Every structure is written in structure tokens, then in C-alpha cells.
Amino acid sequence: xxxxxxxxxxxxxxxxxxxxxxxxxxxxxxxxxxxxxxxxxxxxxxxxxxxxxxxxxxxxxxxxxxxxxxxxxxxxxxxxxxxxxxxxxxxxxxxxxxxxxxxxxxxxxxxxxxxxxxxxxxxxxxxxxxxxxxxxxxxxxxxxxxxxxxxxxxxxxxxxxxxxxxxxxxxxxxxxxxxxxxxxxxxxxxxxxxxxxxxxxxxxxxxxxxxxxxxxxxxxxxxxxxxxxxxxxxxxxxxxxxxxxxxxxxxxxxxxxxxxxxxxxxxxxxxxxxxxxxxxxxxxxxxxxxxxxxxxxxxxxxxxxxxxxxxxxxxxxxxxxxxxxxxxxxxxxxxxxxxxxxxxxxxxxxxxxxxxxxxxxxxxxxxxxxxxxxxxxxxxxxxxxxxxxxxxxxxxxxxxxxxxxxxxxxxxxxxxxxxxxxxxxxxxxxxxxxxxxxxxxxxxxxxxxxxxxxxxxxxxxxxxxxxxxxxxxxxxxxxxxxxxxxxxxxxxxxxxxxxxxxxxxxxxxxxxxxxxxxxxxxxxxxxxxxxxxxxxxxxxxxxxxxxxxxxxxxxxxxxxxxxxxxxxxxxxxxxxxxxxx
RNA sequence: CGGGGCGUAGCGCAGCCUGGUAGCGCGCCUGCCUUGGGCGCAGGAGGUCGGAGGUUCGAAUCCUCUCGCCCCGACCA
Numbered sequence: 104x105x106x107x108x109x110x111x112x113x114x115x116x117x118x119x120x121x122x123x124x125x126x127x128x129x130x131x132x133x134x135x136x137x138x139x140x141x142x143x144x145x146x147x148x149x150x151x152x153x154x155x156x157x158x159x160x161x162x163x164x165x166x167x168x169x170x171x172x173x174x175x176x177x178x179x180x181x182x183x184x185x186x187x188x189x190x191x192x193x194x195x196x197x198x199x200x201x202x203x204x205x206x207x208x209x210x211x212x213x214x215x216x217x218x219x220x221x222x223x224x225x226x227x228x229x230x231x232x233x234x235x236x237x238x239x240x241x242x243x244x245x246x247x248x249x250x251x252x253x254x255x256x257x258x259x260x261x262x263x264x265x266x267x268x269x270x271x272x273x274x275x276x277x278x279x280x281x282x283x284x285x286x287x288x289x290x291x292x293x294x295x296x297x298x299x300x301x302x303x304x305x306x307x308x309x310x311x312x313x314x315x316x317x318x319x320x321x322x323x324x325x326x327x328x329x330x331x332x333x334x335x336x337x338x339x340x341x342x343x344x345x346x347x348x349x350x351x352x353x354x355x356x357x358x359x360x361x362x363x364x365x366x367x368x369x370x371x372x373x374x375x376x377x378x379x380x381x382x383x384x385x386x387x388x389x390x391x392x393x394x395x396x397x398x399x400x401x402x403x404x405x406x407x408x409x410x411x412x413x414x415x416x417x418x419x420x421x422x423x424x425x426x427x428x429x430x431x432x433x434x435x436x437x438x439x440x441x442x443x444x445x446x447x448x449x450x451x452x453x454x455x456x457x458x459x460x461x462x463x464x465x466x467x468x469x470x471x472x473x474x475x476x477x478x479x480x481x482x483x484x485x486x487x488x489x490x491x492x493x494x495x496x497x498x499x500x501x502x503x504x505x506x507x508x509x510x511x512x513x514x515x516x517x518x519x520x521x522x523x524x525x526x527x528x529x530x531x532x533x534x535x536x537x538x539x540x541x542x543x544x545x546x547x548x549x550x551x552x553x554x555x556x557x558x559x560x561x562x563x564x565x566x567x568x569x570x571x572x573x574x575x576x577x578x579x580x581x582x583x584x585x586x587x588x589x590x591x592x593x594x595x596x597x598x599x600x601x602x603x604x605x606x607x608x609x610x611x612x613x614x615x616x617x618x619x620x621x622x623x624x625x626x627x628x629x630x631x632x633x634x635x636x637x638x639x640x641x642x643x644x645x646x647x648x649x650x651x652x653x654x655x656x657x658x659x660x661x662x663x664x665x666x667x668x669x670x671x672x673x674x675x676x677x678x679x680x681x682x683x684x
Numbered sequence: 685c686g687g688g689g690c691g692u693a694g695c696g697c698a699g700c701c702u703g704g705u706a707g708c709g710c711g712c713c714u715g716c717c718u719u720g721g722g723c724g725c726a727g728g729a730g731g732u733c734g735g736a737g738g739u740u741c742g743a744a745u746c747c748u749c750u751c752g753c754c755c756c757g758a759c760c761a
Binding site for chain 1: 685690694695696697709710711718719720721722723752753754755756757758759760761
């Protein structure tokens, strides 16, 4: 491609609203432009990179026997009602009406639509297993789009779905996807870690996320360098010492209500005149799980993990209660809440973090504004509460497997694989006959990759002060060819010949034939980030040579014109790129 | 949703507090010059000051409402 005829709008200055590297660089280098919050236009360079990525995804999916589909993004309400997700998805789903007033939505994912196909067409165990996929646009009305392509409202997803007779089949499909994903991300130049994850609105029995460690990411993952344990902090567990340090000597003293006027936070209660240490306090939080009240109790210095509460309660939609709701159920405002005495209220489900099991001598709110209770014994006073893991792990706590300290770091989710089981086949009636002629629900899996996130993640991982440093495999072109003196006919002609020769040899070349100064071309080439660069200048040409430089490398090497084509072809292959036929 | 910030030329910003001519840098156009890391000089084009209403003789500036965007906390490829 010739730069003089191309739309590659590079910018000298960093866009004001971009904070993360991938956002800044993709805008500056002319790959993307923002249309609205979380909605981006992909420009020609960006589209070429995206096509490289989807090409890799397609190859690896095809390699595990998956078949490519293309399903509608515009969906009728009815099928989402069948799975129950018309309401579960809440405000995250874009909804609209057609001219007749019928409800439609823009699909966030395609479990429902693929299940509709499966139930209509799959009748027998003989037709299984199947793996179906598509590369298609998804719509999610994120509450807070951010960081350029990292979190958007419209994006491209590779989503696939496996259909099996039983658990074993699902396990095989899951494993095939895991291995395909490792190859995909590896080929795209991403270093990923696999972590245990929360399944969220997808449902199902288990899931693994593929994460790229980067500060630009929004997830926190806990990992153990000693044994390899890794989990999203939504799910991660840890070993913590929880001695019964506030237990009274002798018989457990009775509950004692005491006045704490104006004290509504853990921190305030820990200060004078009360001086109750945070680890002696119980933090009581009120949620609604599928519109039913839930009480969650964790230690005062711990953080409640909402994902764990959701899992423990079995709720598909979880939200914090409003102050009025809390007042109605517990009779007090936040700050004076507690789980003691809630056993009689049958409509309130109470959960207490498992680290608190057996402890006594604790302090909690009295469900009476301005009062707390001391001498709380969990086995005696919170016997009605279900003991479950509710807390969020912290860095330095013991690995649940080996006990060595956990490390917590930020990461970007680029892929997620789920064992759905029969979550959709049962709710939507997708069944086949087994060998015995008995009707059984299909066992399903669901597997997703965020395509633009691969692009952005690669930029996060591969850039420097001067710009992007794309891996060969996903770079929009293999090589930048820079004639340095456009006024010099010999330089122009030499560059033109190299361009034609390389193109004929299957190399994707971006020829900077603009009438610009050398400095401008160097700067733009660095910014755009193609892995190879050939400069054609008067100096080298006098000796019949060009200047060869690898993006990010230090050295410039003079290479004879006759060797250029073979040299470039070898470098493209070595870098994981593909020559055009 | 809770909290904070910003909307002025294609991009980055000043002007606003204290009302009166809309400005700077980059980019763009023309000419000359220069030509190996975002050259130089000269001339030029380009603006509903996010929108609506109000106060005022007069509003980018003050007031009210509203829309949009960004960032920090709760949600997900």
C-alpha cells in the first residue's frame, strides 16, 4: 500500500481523553477513532490488524473442528425470556422496539440463539458432538466504557458453543478450546495466564479466564508463583489465620447492647472512645438476590466479595439494597446493622464468612440506630447464618493449595471459557435421544474471545516511547519501506522496485511515498509500529544497499539490494507472519 | 448508579475569577527555501465558544436547565 494514497491519520499529540497506552497509541497511529463513549470506528490500519487476528482465530477454531456460523445480532425478546436472561441482563442489554411495538434486543452473547438452532435441528446422539462458532459484533451497554478499546459497548467477539451428550464430552470440548486459546493468544503475541473465574450471568458449573497481565487491565488476579495456582479475585481463596483472640475466659458472656451515637463506620468504632479493633467487628451488608433480601457478614477488616455472595445465594441478579429497604427489614440504618436475632425473620437469608466460624467476643450493630452489641458469639448468636467463603483475598495471604504467599496483580481478560452444562438446554428445551431412546438435555459449553482486546492488549504489551511494536503475526503490514529523498529519482526508482519485488514475493509493504522529509517518515513508521523497516537513501544506494532495521532494535544494518527479498521473507516467517500467495 | 473533572478552529490548549475586538501552538492551503529523526521564512483559510433559557445596553465569561465526553468506586470478551 502506498502512504500517499492511504488514509493513515497520525497525530503528533496525545489525545486529551486517552489515558492508557493502547488507547493513546491506536488513536495517534491512525488505527481507530472514537465515535461515542465506548464506540469506535476502526480505520484501515486497524482493520488490517483485526483481520490478521480473526484470521488466526479462525485457523485455530477450524483446527479443533469448529464450524463457522454468522448469527443475527438483532434478537426477539421471546427467546431471551425462555432462558430467563431478558431480565437477568438488566440494563446491560440494549433493547428496542420494532414498528409494531414488539420488543427486540441487541445480543450481548449467543447462547440463546445457538440453543434455538440446536433444539430445532439436533435430534439424536448420533449428531453429537458439535462445535459451532462465529466472529460477530456484540452489544453491551456497559455502565462505564473506558480505556479505548479495552472496555466498549460494541465489539467483535469470537464466540463458540459445544454440544455434547455428557460431562465427558463437555470436558473434551472444554479442553480443546483451552488448547486452541493458548495457541491463538500465543500466536497473537500475548502472554496469558489462565485463572479460575466466576461464571456470572453466563451460569454453569465452572469457567476459566485467559488474562494478560497489564496495569491497564481492570481485573485483579491472585496467583501463586510456587505452585501455579491462579484465580480471579472474584473467585480466589486463601489460607488465613483467624485466632479466636477476643474470646472471653470462662463461660461466654451474654450479649450487651451499648450506645454508639453517630458511629456508622468500622473505622469510627475502632477509634476512641469505643476502641473496638476492626478485626473484632462484624461488617453487615444487605443485598437483594433476585429481589429477595440477603444479609452478608464479614470481618470488619475484610472486603465482601459480591461474586462469592452471588454464588452462595444462587441469585442470578444481585444488587445492594437501598437505605429504605434496609430500614424496612432490619429496622435501622446502615452503620448500626447486625445479623444477631434475624433467625426469626424467615424471609431474611443470612450468610457469614467462614473465617468467622467459631469466634466469639465480637461486636456488631444492634439493628437500632446508635447502638451496637458486644460479646457476640458466632456459634451462639449467628447460628441461623450459613457459613460460606465471602471475603476477597489480599496479596500476601496463603495460597489455598500450597500456603505460600499469593501475589495480586491487574490483568486484562481476553478470553473466557465456560462449562454451561444443561443451564440452557434445560430452560430452553434442547434435548436429543440417547442410545437407549431416552430424551436427555444437551450438555453445553460456551467460549469467548474479545477480538479488539487482543489488539489493544498486544499494544499494551508491545510499545515504547516512539510508538507501537507490533508482533509480526498481527501487524497491519509486515514492513515499512521508506524512500528518504523523494526528490532523488534514483532513490524513488530503487524504492519502487523493492516495493514491487517484495509485493510479488508475498510481503505486505507499506511504502511511504509521500513527499515528506526523512524525519517525518521515521517518526510515523515508529508510531505505526510495523516490525520491519527498510530505508532507501542516497548513502546506502551508492553502495547498492538499503538500511535494514527491526522495530525496537537498536542497530541499522546495510543489506545489498539483491538480498532484500529473501531476507524479508525469512524475517516474516520467523516472526510468525504469513506471506501472501 | 455514587463522587470528581472537562466541553472554545481538525488536534492540543489559553481566555472565564473581574462581562465589551475570540487568541496561541500543531495541523491544513499558497509561495520561496530546505531535504537522513516531526526544517525555516512569508502570506492565508478555518470558530453556532456543546445546546436551550435567563440576567444585562452588551455574555465564551454571570445564573438555571440540559446534552456529551473523561477519570475514580460498584458490573463483563
